Every structure is written in C-alpha cells, then in structure tokens.
Amino acid sequence: MKEKPLLDVRGLRVAFGGKEVVHGVDFSIRAGEKLALVGESGSGKTVTALSLLGLVQGAQVTGAALLEPPKGATGHRVDLLSLPERELLRVRGGDIAMIFQEPMTALNPLYTVGDQVAEVLELKQGLSRRQAWAAAIQALAATGIPEPGRRAQAFPHQLSGGQRQRAMIAMALASRPRLLLADEPTTALDVTLRVQILNLLADLQRQTGMAVLLITHDLNMVRRFADRVAVMENGVLVEEGEVRAVFEHPGHAYTRKLIGSRPERGVSEAPSQGAPILRGDAVRVAYPVPIPGFRGWFRRGEFVAVQGASFQVAPGRTLGVVGESGSGKSTLALAALGLLPHAGGLDVAGGRWRRGTAANRPLRRQVQVVFQDPYSSLSPRMTVEEIVGEGLLVHEPGLPATDRRRRVLAALADVGLGEEQFPGLLDRYPHEFSGGQRQRLAIARALIVGPSLLVLDEPTSALDVTIQKQVLALLQRLQREKGLAYLLITHDVDVVRAMAHEVLVMKEGQVLEAGPVEQVLGRPSHDYTRALVAAAA
Incomplete structure (x- = not known):
C-alpha cells in the first residue's frame, strides 16, 4: 500500500485583486x-x-492543502486553506x-x-x-x-x-x-x-x-x-x-x-595589446578600529582588509577576484575606484587617485562601476534618460540637450534596450523594468562616458539563471566590441570561468592564488581554491 502524503495540495489558486498568479497547482510531499x-x-x-x-497578505486563495494528522493521533486530515x-x-x-x-x-x-x-x-x-x-x-x-x-x-x-x-x-x-x-x-x-x-x-x-x-x-x-x-x-x-x-x-x-542556463564562455582569447588599464603593486587597505581598555585612550588599532595584493588588468581583459564574504575582494574594488585610502602602488588609466574630487574627475570618467543590485543602485525618482545621462552632465556639462539625448539612446541601444520594445523608454522609471532590464540600464549608465575599465561588483548574483546568462553574454559582447577591461568581483566560480582571463583567489585579505583562469580553477594549488571549485561543481 502506497504511503499517504504528509501534505497533499490540490488545485491551488492564488489571486490578487482578481488577477490570478498561481493557476491550479497540484503536488504532494511524503514524510521524510x-x-x-x-x-x-x-x-x-x-x-x-x-x-x-x-502568509500572503491580501491574497485570495482557493483549492485544498490537506495535512495528515501526527502519527498516533486520531482524526482526519485538515485542510490548511480552510482553517481559521x-x-x-x-x-x-x-x-x-x-x-x-x-x-x-x-x-x-x-x-x-x-x-x-x-x-x-x-x-x-x-x-x-x-x-x-x-x-x-x-x-x-x-x-x-x-x-x-x-x-x-x-x-x-x-x-x-x-x-x-x-x-x-x-x-x-x-x-x-x-x-x-x-x-x-x-x-x-x-x-x-x-x-x-x-x-x-x-x-x-x-x-x-x-x-x-x-x-x-x-x-x-x-x-x-x-x-x-x-x-x-x-x-x-x-x-x-x-x-x-x-x-x-x-x-x-x-x-x-x-x-541549459549555465554561464558560457564567450570572451576573446587573443593576447591583449597595450599597457595595463589597472595595475596594483602590494596594495594594502586598513580600517581604524578602537582598542579596548585604557590603551584605546591614546591610540587606535587597525583591521587589515587587504594585504599585499599585486595584479594588473589589460585592455580587453577580465580579472576575476573570487572569495567569500570578508575575503577583501569588495574592499579591493573600492580602492580601485578611489573610494578608500590605500598603501602600495595603484595605477589607474595611467594616473593615480588623489585627495580631492576635482583632481580625480578625469580618472572617474575612465573607471565606472556596475553594482550588485540594480534595484537599489538606480534612483527610483529619476527617469531612464536622467539616470543614463547623469554622467554626461558631470563630465560634459556643455553638451547640448539634443546631443545628450542622442548619446543616451545610443548607450541604451548598446545594451539592447530601445523605443521599439519600450514605448516612451526615456520617460520610464526603474520599477517599470525587470531585474535583468534594470541591470542593462546600470550598464548603459556606466558606458555612456566612454570608460576604459568597468568594476563589476557581483553583477549577476541578484538575477535568475536565465537572465544571468543574458547579462553575461551582453558584457562579453561589449568587451569584444569596445575593448573594455573588467575587474569582476564575485563568489560564483561559474561566472569567473565564463568571464575571466586571469583570477585572484582571496581569503581574509590575502591573495592565496593568482594566474590564468584555466590554471587556477583547472589545477588549483591551494586547499581553499579546491574547496571553492568543489562547492561549485
């Protein structure tokens, strides 16, 4: 005799305001x-x-969800959907x-x-x-x-x-x-x-x-x-x-x-020509922390987030930085963006970050960033035209409005967004787009000022697998067409395999392993790297 299911869901329908979002779902699950x-x-x-x-507020739920009574208990199955x-x-x-x-x-x-x-x-x-x-x-x-x-x-x-x-x-x-x-x-x-x-x-x-x-x-x-x-x-x-x-x-x-939505490799394997866009030499980043006790009255301690990181990113190439939370990879990215003080050498597009925003403005144009969550990184109060064109207002303030709009439309076309798909595109707001479309807007915002380097901070971790594959393919195409360099921050080994030419493996602020992606991920020499690769298998 076949065991009765612990929970038997029949004809489950869920609607909001009369619009049905779950359509007659049937499934069951047995004990254990x-x-x-x-x-x-x-x-x-x-x-x-x-x-x-x-637990769904404001939903109209119909159907049945029959729960078996506990073993040894008397009584019949109860319908969860009809319980007070x-x-x-x-x-x-x-x-x-x-x-x-x-x-x-x-x-x-x-x-x-x-x-x-x-x-x-x-x-x-x-x-x-x-x-x-x-x-x-x-x-x-x-x-x-x-x-x-x-x-x-x-x-x-x-x-x-x-x-x-x-x-x-x-x-x-x-x-x-x-x-x-x-x-x-x-x-x-x-x-x-x-x-x-x-x-x-x-x-x-x-x-x-x-x-x-x-x-x-x-x-x-x-x-x-x-x-x-x-x-x-x-x-x-x-x-x-x-x-x-x-x-x-x-x-x-x-x-x-x-x-079939696993990321696929589609990057140029040809050797890069030209000087590195980003070069780090023994980069060190530390944060001040209080010292407990009376010693803290006279001095402060420090927490070293990145210790002695050396690397370079050439035009048309991607350096993947992989590691767990707290490994120092995001701190390294912030230093590359000139947002954190650091020790050691850090050359960006032939220059170095200085104190003061005016002196750094030419470098800021060369280095742009795409954040992890496009919903929180895009202002909900700005239209698409304002979001994408904001960089031009900073770096080319004298550009006529008609030329700025033309450049905005060109940047949107580069990332696969156009008026034919979205009538009134320039006047829309971020909430009117899906997660993948919002990330395309974020990429267009970064591209419009013509950067040499994009810092990609977990650019697909907030997206579904099929959308992730589309966004990675877009980034690969843009790199091939524009010769962009990428500094890719991620904990996803599959994304590194698909996107990176070289890779740094970081843990607790230290670079444990570095080299070509085929060597580091294919023949890892450190136990930690082997654990990362095994966990992603």
Whole structure:
C-alpha cells in the first residue's frame, strides 16, 4: 500500500485583486521527503509556499492543502486553506515551520538570537523560561554554531551571514516540525557556506524525519539536496519527477531552458595589446578600529582588509577576484575606484587617485562601476534618460540637450534596450523594468562616458539563471566590441570561468592564488581554491 502524503495540495489558486498568479497547482510531499519547487522570480513558487500557511497578505486563495494528522493521533486530515486563523497559528511553527530567504530581515534586530529561539520553545512546547533558554542553546549547538552559549547572547547583526542562517534554522526546528518550508535558504550565502547549510539541513532532516519543501532557482542546490523536483513557470506547474530523471531527460521546454542556463564562455582569447588599464603593486587597505581598555585612550588599532595584493588588468581583459564574504575582494574594488585610502602602488588609466574630487574627475570618467543590485543602485525618482545621462552632465556639462539625448539612446541601444520594445523608454522609471532590464540600464549608465575599465561588483548574483546568462553574454559582447577591461568581483566560480582571463583567489585579505583562469580553477594549488571549485561543481 502506497504511503499517504504528509501534505497533499490540490488545485491551488492564488489571486490578487482578481488577477490570478498561481493557476491550479497540484503536488504532494511524503514524510521524510525532500521536494524542490523550482522556477525563476515571478514563477509563483514563493507565493505557493507562503499561501499554505496564510502568509500572503491580501491574497485570495482557493483549492485544498490537506495535512495528515501526527502519527498516533486520531482524526482526519485538515485542510490548511480552510482553517481559521486561531487554528492556523498552532500549525505555524508547530507542524510546519519556515526558513526565510534573508535572515537579517527575518530575525528581530532588538532581541538576541537565543531569546528568539527560546520564544518558540515557550510558545510551542510550553517550556519555562529557564528550560527554553537551555533548549535554545542546544538547538543552536545542533546547527553547528561555535560557542552556542555565547552566540545565544548575540544580536543578529553581531553574527556572520552563515551564523544568522543557522540561528534561523535552529528557530525553525526548535518545535520539531513535520514539514519545513525553506525559501531560498542559501541565496544570500557564499558558495562554501551554501554547501555547509545544505549538508546541515540534510543531516537534521535525516535525524528528525521531517519533510522539506525547498523553494529555489539554484539548480546545483536541487541536484545536491532534493529527492524530487517540481518546476513552475508563470504560476503553472509544468513538470514534476525524480531529480535525476528530470535533469537527465527534461520533458518541458522551460525545464530545458533552466538546465541549459549555465554561464558560457564567450570572451576573446587573443593576447591583449597595450599597457595595463589597472595595475596594483602590494596594495594594502586598513580600517581604524578602537582598542579596548585604557590603551584605546591614546591610540587606535587597525583591521587589515587587504594585504599585499599585486595584479594588473589589460585592455580587453577580465580579472576575476573570487572569495567569500570578508575575503577583501569588495574592499579591493573600492580602492580601485578611489573610494578608500590605500598603501602600495595603484595605477589607474595611467594616473593615480588623489585627495580631492576635482583632481580625480578625469580618472572617474575612465573607471565606472556596475553594482550588485540594480534595484537599489538606480534612483527610483529619476527617469531612464536622467539616470543614463547623469554622467554626461558631470563630465560634459556643455553638451547640448539634443546631443545628450542622442548619446543616451545610443548607450541604451548598446545594451539592447530601445523605443521599439519600450514605448516612451526615456520617460520610464526603474520599477517599470525587470531585474535583468534594470541591470542593462546600470550598464548603459556606466558606458555612456566612454570608460576604459568597468568594476563589476557581483553583477549577476541578484538575477535568475536565465537572465544571468543574458547579462553575461551582453558584457562579453561589449568587451569584444569596445575593448573594455573588467575587474569582476564575485563568489560564483561559474561566472569567473565564463568571464575571466586571469583570477585572484582571496581569503581574509590575502591573495592565496593568482594566474590564468584555466590554471587556477583547472589545477588549483591551494586547499581553499579546491574547496571553492568543489562547492561549485
């Protein structure tokens, strides 16, 4: 006799203001099973999961989500979608718990992580305050947080990204749920931390026997973790099956598109001609920090973020800087942009950064930056014409408005945006575009002043896999056509393979390994580099 599913979802429909966004979804998950719900942003996967617990504000939800009673309990299956709020409160954090995507916003900044885990134990298991606190420390220890007694006293901002995610896992599992909903639980983490969190979830799942519904767009994560996969596109479940079967023989065109979206190498392999655009010689960047005790009255200490980094970037070439959070790669990029004081030699387009903005203006034109999140880096109050043309107002203030508009349209055409696709393009605002289109706007803004070097700070990490592939192809084309040099900051080894000619591997401010990308990633000599490459496999 086939085992009954722990949760059986039938005909789930979700609408907002009469507009349906999830269209009759059916799926089930058995006790102890790991099911991945996969799709790009806007596919409906997160709304589907949140609607099961009544967490989508203002949504009209229909269908059925039948939850089996606990083993040994009498009674019939309950329909989560028809439960009154009072009874649904017992299910949330009890039978079904949730891990959210970004722990820094999901955890309360005003309470220690120990308090937040203990609160769940008091509410769901009826423990006393003292018992709950002791159990909270045990729960944190079970997730592998070092010094759990001390970390329990810490506030969320005092923990690293991986530790915050472990604290959220401890809070979710404190009440021993039968089903865990994990919404992009590793998206905000570095590649090696992602593997650690996945292994942790797999271990805890085996120990407790709970089922896991994983919501993600990371196909590597699905391969490593899930038993079955369900693929969603535009609110419709288009394919479902065992992970190996779906990945080896995808039946739907959208599934094939997702699987085929790994970044592809399309850069010029010809040797570069000309002097380096960017050259660093033993670059050192340090931040002042207070010294505890009476010694801090007389002097300040320092935290060395980058120590002795030497490198160069030639015209038409890409230097990839790869490492985890805290490795110093973003600090190195800020120094290259002239935004941080530094020691050692740092030559940019034949010059050096000086104190004072006026003296640096010619260099600022030569070095532009594309940030990680286009939604936050583009002003929501400025139109496309104002955003893209802003650099011309600074560097060519005497340019007539008609010529400036012509240059803006040319820059937009370079990145694949035109009036024929978006009528009234110049008068639109950033929120009217998708994530990939906003990143194209950010690239156009950087290109319009004719730079020699673009600093790319995680330019695709906020994008879905198919959009990431499109943006990387755009950057590769622009480099070939314009001879641009790129300083690429990333923790994604696949992006480095696709884009970089040379690579620096950084950890804790030190350059551990450097050289041609084929050598460093193909035959790594350092254990840390080998761990990065293995985690991305």
